[in-house]
Amino acid sequence: MHAGRGQRMAFAVKWVASVIQIGGYSATAFGWTPANLYLFLVGLLGWFAVGVMWKDRAIMLIHLVALAVMVAGMSSG
DSSP: OOHHHHHHHHHHHHHHHHHHHHHHHHHHHTTOTTHHHHHHHHHHHHHHHHHHHHTOHHHHHHHHHHHHHHHHHHHHO
C-alpha cells in the first residue's frame, strides 16, 4: 500500500474510532445500555486496527486488554 494512502487510512480510522468511543462515553453517561458497550467495542477495534497500521505494539496491547475485559464483562452479565 502506498505510504500516503496508508497514512490517510490510519488518520480516518483513528478519528472515526475516537468519535465512536466518545459516543460510548455519552451513552454510558445517559445509561443507554447495552448501546454503550457496543460503541466501545467498535471504537476499541478501530484503535486496535490503527495500532496494527502503525505497528505500534503499545496501542495494540492496551486495546486488546480492554477488548478482552469488555468481552469478559459482557459474557458474565
